[in-house]
Amino acid sequence: MALLEVSDLRTSFTTVDGVMPAVDGVSFSLDTGKTLGIVGESGCGKSVTSLSIMRLVPNPPGKITHGTIMFDGHDLLKKSEVEMRKVRGNEIAMIFQEPMTSLNPVFTIGQQIGEAITLHQKLSSREALAKSIEMLKLVGIPSPEKRVKEYPHQMSGGMRQRVMIAMALSCHPKLLIADEPTTALDVTIQAQILELMNDLQDRLGTAIMLITHDLGVVAETADDVAVMYAGKIVEQCEADELFKSPCHPYTIGLMNSIPKIGSGARRLQVIDGVVPNPYQMPKGCRFHPRCDWAQDACRESQPELVDIGGGHLVRCWRAGEVLA
Amino acid sequence: MEQVVTTNRSWARVRRLMEKRRLVFVGGAIILVILLMAVFAGVLTDIDPNKLAVAKRLRPPSAEHIMGTDEFGRDVFSRLLYGARLSMTIGLSVVAISTVFGTLLGLVAGYYRAADNVIMRIMDGMMAFPDILLAIAMMASLGPSVANVVISLGTVCTPRVARVVRSAALTIRETEYVEAARAVGVRPGAILLKHVLPNAVSPIIVQATFTFANSVLAEASLSFLGVGVPPYVPSWGMMLSSARSYMVQASWMMIWPGLAIVVTVLGLNLLGDGLRDMLDPRLRNL
Numbered sequence: 001m002a003l004l005e006v007s008d009l010r011t012s013f014t015t016v017d018g019v020m021p022a023v024d025g026v027s028f029s030l031d032t033g034k035t036l037g038i039v040g041e042s043g044c045g046k047s048v049t050s051l052s053i054m055r056l057v058p059n060p061p062g063k064i065t066h067g068t069i070m071f072d073g074h075d076l077l078k079k080s081e082v083e084m085r086k087v088r089g090n091e092i093a094m095i096f097q098e099p100m101t102s103l104n105p106v107f108t109i110g111q112q113i114g115e116a117i118t119l120h121q122k123l124s125s126r127e128a129l130a131k132s133i134e135m136l137k138l139v140g141i142p143s144p145e146k147r148v149k150e151y152p153h154q155m156s157g158g159m160r161q162r163v164m165i166a167m168a169l170s171c172h173p174k175l176l177i178a179d180e181p182t183t184a185l186d187v188t189i190q191a192q193i194l195e196l197m198n199d200l201q202d203r204l205g206t207a208i209m210l211i212t213h214d215l216g217v218v219a220e221t222a223d224d225v226a227v228m229y230a231g232k233i234v235e236q237c238e239a240d241e242l243f244k245s246p247c248h249p250y251t252i253g254l255m256n257s258i259p260k261i262g263s264g265a266r267r268l269q270v271i272d273g274v275v276p277n278p279y280q281m282p283k284g285c286r287f288h289p290r291c292d293w294a295q296d297a298c299r300e301s302q303p304e305l306v307d308i309g310g311g312h313l314v315r316c317w318r319a320g321e322v323l324a
Numbered sequence: 325m326e327q328v329v330t331t332n333r334s335w336a337r338v339r340r341l342m343e344k345r346r347l348v349f350v351g352g353a354i355i356l357v358i359l360l361m362a363v364f365a366g367v368l369t370d371i372d373p374n375k376l377a378v379a380k381r382l383r384p385p386s387a388e389h390i391m392g393t394d395e396f397g398r399d400v401f402s403r404l405l406y407g408a409r410l411s412m413t414i415g416l417s418v419v420a421i422s423t424v425f426g427t428l429l430g431l432v433a434g435y436y437r438a439a440d441n442v443i444m445r446i447m448d449g450m451m452a453f454p455d456i457l458l459a460i461a462m463m464a465s466l467g468p469s470v471a472n473v474v475i476s477l478g479t480v481c482t483p484r485v486a487r488v489v490r491s492a493a494l495t496i497r498e499t500e501y502v503e504a505a506r507a508v509g510v511r512p513g514a515i516l517l518k519h520v521l522p523n524a525v526s527p528i529i530v531q532a533t534f535t536f537a538n539s540v541l542a543e544a545s546l547s548f549l550g551v552g553v554p555p556y557v558p559s560w561g562m563m564l565s566s567a568r569s570y571m572v573q574a575s576w577m578m579i580w581p582g583l584a585i586v587v588t589v590l591g592l593n594l595l596g597d598g599l600r601d602m603l604d605p606r607l608r609n610l
Binding site for chain 2: 167
């Protein structure tokens with residue numbers, strides 16, 4: 001049985017303009033020790049999916065309206081807030097996009113890691129400090145005994161993201177949700193952080209749900225990938241398979257948008273048009289207004305996510321025909 | 325060796341700070357002097373502030389009564405010192421009450437959306453009354469006593485603190501470190517106290533100094549209007565009030581308490597302004 005099994009998750013936000021379905025029937029599963037990449041552009045619902053799993057969607061205005069999130073045999077959506085607090089940090093940990101602002105400026109690194117540890121484990125403050133130093137060492141921070149007494153502003157962005165990872169892993173969670181963990185970092189640091197996450201995953205056996213808009217990051221780390229568009233998964237398969245033979249026009253568009261060195265093209269390739277207004281989703285396939293392959297069927301009705309062979313799921317009427 | 329270097333460096337920092345922010349230190353020094361006057365009132369003068377000597381009424385300043393005497397022959401200097409004690413006691417108590425309750429209400433209102441409307445509408449309602457009128461109304465129903473002045477001024481000052489803290493809490497609750505704390509499983513109460521409150525301390529401190537200044541002024545006003553402390557308690561406001569009838573014959577009766585109020589409030593405002601600039605990172609380099 002999979003560690004995490006999300007099925008038909010629907011989360012919507014109620015605003016003055018109406019009800020906005022941010023996540024609309026998302027299903028996926030993730031096994032222990034594996035990495036699932038969730039890819040999509042801003043506003044496609046990937047962050048809301050992760051917040052839904054943590055049950056941290058701000059309510060109001062947000063609300064999980066449908067679905068189940070089975071984690072380790074229990075439905076997270078049926079847990080009380082008190083039970084959820086025991087899961088957060090302890091069994092599911094999360095790291096965020098902005099390492100510069102994810103640490104509280106008025107506490108030392110050690111105090112913050114220590115807080116995460118003592119919340120879920122019965123340890124004295126001295127033991128917690130020792131554990132914090134050990135975690136900092138694990139994530140490759142030099143002279144951790146000194147660093148543990150420092151404040152966040154004394155560290156660089158890459159260092160802080162390492163601290164966030166140390167904090168997230170301090171209770172040995174079974175699942176780590178990384179919401180764009182490298183977006184705010186420059187490329188060399190990005191590579192280091194990804195390598196660190198891969199390495200720690202091998203050692204600790206943590207499952208990672210990696211949310212990103214960067215296909216390069218996915219290629220480097222993920223075992224499976226789910227591509228999201230306008231609140232729905234449009235393509236889902238193994239990472240290798242996705243890069244070898246992307247089938248959904250949106251995925252193909254994303255891949256073509258990656259600038260290629262030496263191609264001689266003067267302009268970047270883009271997907272024409274914009275993400276649809278969430279209050280007025282287009283009829284039929286949500287991608288059809290931007291799709292080069294769209295035909296009448298696409299404008300009429302919404303395609304289902306179908307297996308085109310070997311667990312490669314695509315939500316497209318022309319999945320068989322469209323190939324890059 | 326290293327210790328010496330750091331000490332030197334921190335002294336250099338203090339000196340630089342003093343040069344850059346002279347007014348804060350002026351304000352701080354004024355308040356320190358007033359506080360010392362209040363604490364050592366009994367040492368600085370051995371004249372009982374309430375000792376009546378009708379034979380010596382309205383005497384101008386002399387060696388015996390360096391600030392003269394009032395209409396009952398009481399020593400103005402002694403009453404000024406004990407008046408400082410009253411002002412400082414009331415000021416500090418009002419600050420304590422309004423800061424504790426204002427911070428509590430502000431944090432809850434800023435953090436829990438459901439509570440926000442309830443708390444802040446009540447606070448707005450209280451702020452809709454002119455401060456001094458609300459204080460007078462409360463004093464009228466409670467009766468004159470030092471404790472009641474503290475209660476009524478504390479109540480009047482609380483909404484303003486609550487408002488400042490709420491706005492800080494609103495900002496802080498949206499920060500990523502609060503979200504990160506939630507994601508680690510910290511209880512809401514602990515998030516409020518450990519993550520939101522420490523980051524809201526600087527506006528609270530600044531508000532506290534201004535509350536202090538306002539309450540010194542408000543106490544003087546209440547006593548001046550005769551609805552403050554009971555008549556036998558030496559109070560600057562009360563001294564001013566009784567000096568009104570003798571303004572021409574005995575100007576010292578009015579000058580000294582008036583000056584005391586002005587200097588104290590000025591000192592507190594200088595301190596508050598300076599602290600606000602020092603604690604606000606956006607203004608730090610100005």
